Amino acid sequence: MADRTVPGAPGGDWAVVDDEVVRFTSELIRIDTTNRGGGDGRERPAAEYVAERLSDAGLRPRILESAPGRANVVARVAGSDPSAPGLLLHGHLDVVPADPALWSVPPFSGEVRDGMVWGRGALDMKNAVAMTLALVRAWARTGRRPRRDVVLAFTADEEDSAAYGAEWLVREHADLFEGCTEGVSESGGYTHHARSVTGRPVRLYPVAAGERGTAWLRLTAHGTAGHGSRSNTDNAVGALAEAVARIHAHRWPVRLTPVTRAAITEIGAAMGVKVDLDAPGFVVERDLDPLLERLDPTGQLIAGTVRNSANPTMLAAGYKVNVIPESASAGVDGRVLPGAAAEFEQTLDRLTGPAVEWAYQHRSQPLVSPVESPTFAAMRSALLAHDPEGHVVPVCLNGGTDAKQFAALGITGYGFTPLRLPPDLDYGTLFHGVDERVPVDALRFGARVLDRFLTSAG
Structure with missing residues (x-):
């Protein structure tokens, strides 16, 4: 009570x-x-x-x-x-x-x-x-x-x-x-239940100290309108579909922010998993995903914030099945890590190709907040005062x-x-x-x- x-x-x-x-x-x-x-x-x-x-x-x-x-x-x-x-x-x-x-x-x-x-x-x-x-x-x-x-x-x-x-x-x-x-x-500040490597129950309290930036995109392809029965190599729907498929299939590289590095280390310690991201032989691109799998389901607090992402979410084209439309469009929900905006844009240029244009529909900046601040310490102290056996850890948010x-x-x-x-x-x-x-x-x-x-x- x-x-x-x-x-x-x-x-x-x-x-x-x-x-x-x-x-x-x-x-x-x-x-x-x-x-x-x-x-x-x-x-x-x-x-x-x-x-x-x-x-x-x-x-x-x-x-x-x-x-x-x-x-x-x-x-x-x-x-x-x-x-x-x-x-x-x-x-x-x-x-x-x-x-x-x-x-x-x-x-x-x-x-x-x-x-x-x-x-x-x-x-x-x-x-x-x-x-x-x-x-x-x-x-x-x-x-x-x-x-x-x-x-x-x-x-x-x-x-x-x-x-x-x-x-x-x-x-x-x-x-x-x-x-x-x-x-x-x-x-942030809610209980996330996990188990240590020895099976001991662990109560984590993730506190958000960062957010991926929002990058909602609109893709547009232009082509030559015509009859659906005729050959058409300048098909806007086909060009858009190929670009969307490339975006969907793309594997974004790992990019660790200071907040996410702290999150991995502190969650590992709470769960009894030794983590040293700077250890000789540890290759982030190769070894991080297996490490996060060892931390599952807690690894899911981190997995979405180690990369940029771009998920196709909307498609619009045409008005009749036997008419090739002159344009087609798609919506993509992009999320961008701090410091990774240039890489995100260059990658979208490459994945969309010359036949498809893309533009921001809505954009907001990514955030990183210090985990060594007095304010973070006060949040940690307040939680532990009411749950002394809890573990307060910083995280970056997938969304915003x-x-x-x-x-x-x-x-x-x-x-x-x-x-x-x-x-x-x-x-x-x-x-x-x-x-x-x-x-x-x-x-x-x-x-x-x-x-x-x-x-x-x-």
């Missing part, structure tokens, strides 16, 4: 936090903020919900609309040390679509049963928004304050391009983030978060939404998956860890 008191606060206040973090998660899930992409989304009702609860805590939240219905909320919690740099705590209000026919419960019900809160956004990431709201309200009741100013940002459109959310805030309201040097958000947008303001980003999860809950498949849910106990654990981090981070 977790401690029910807040250090330095009147006894019993954690009982209120425990109730609110569950209730707020459930109520936020019930507000359908589905983002279908291309501008089709509406976060305003959730923004109003958040702003009301922040106002109840004595803050002055601002609701900022980038377009009708596309709302963001920003508020500042004053720290006890005005000379300390500010910390950005951000989370998104939108969620990906959910097909009710596939779910065991209605995806926007926010149902609480079997010790879980069910629904779209339970993990990604209305749980984190609820934790933040509950903690800020607890601070207001008890008079506690973080040492650093904490800027809260709840954003729209993270599940698409961030054009209506963090990207717009950075461009139009940069002054709201003045003084913030670091930011914390999703995709709003941290990429805030990086344009010089804000270093980390992924840290702490949750202690049971071994039988597959966190990875529930993200954007069917029957998304979060344990009630995990929410309460996360609130305690986040509170310790935010009130101690230097």
Whole structure:
């Protein structure tokens, strides 16, 4: 049973936090903020919900609309040390679509049963928004304050391009983030269960200290239109298909960033596997994949971040089966490691060839954050205070978060939404998956860890 008191606060206040973090998660899930992409989304009702609860805590939240219905909320919690740099705590209000026919419960019900809160956004990431709201309200009741100013940002459109959310805030309201040097958000601090080489259970807590950059591409081939029955060597569909096949088959070379090197070493140590990437005779291109297989399933935390990637995802061509079209197009989801952008572009030029053009549809920079920083140390300390037998390890994310947008303001980003999860809950498949849910106990654990981090981070 977790401690029910807040250090330095009147006894019993954690009982209120425990109730609110569950209730707020459930109520936020019930507000359908589905983002279908291309501008089709509406976060305003959730923004109003958040702003009301922040106002109840004595803050002055601002609701900022980038377009009708596309709302963001920003508020500042004053720290006890005005000379300390500010910390950005951000989370998104939108969620990906959910097909009710596939779910065991209605995806926007926010149902609480079997010790879980069910629904779209339970993990990604209305749980984190609820934790933040509950903690800020607890601070207001008890008079506690973080040492650093904490800027809260709840954003729209993270599940698409961030054009209506963090990207717009950075461009139009940069002054709201003045003084913030670091930011914390999703995709880190959750339990990843593994076993050591001796079979001993190991609890890892990966904290994101980097992200691959986003490179969404559009490929276009042009050819000569004609009748489908006639020979045509200038066929746009054929040229595009060949380029897509080459991209699909390409094996990208290994490129290890400092964060990924640290991740491999620290995960190996936690699992009892000796790792020396600089050992004589260790050839990264040859020996890394077998090493990651030895670390499975934990190796999957790393495997997607040792290379660039480019996955074909969309095809469009033609309007009738007996007509050769004059053009054809494809969509490719590319992800780029820090320092590997030039190699990515040169490789795409070669793989697409002279008959196919490619261009960026959406692009965001890769990130690397220091794992030796006081902020990372504070996250590690907060987790270990509540799970002393855990192992906190840095990782680079396969995908991306709003941290990429805030990086344009010089804000270093980390992924840290702490949750202690049971071994039988597959966190990875529930993200954007069917029957998304979060344990009630995990929410309460996360609130305690986040509170310790935010009130101690230097």
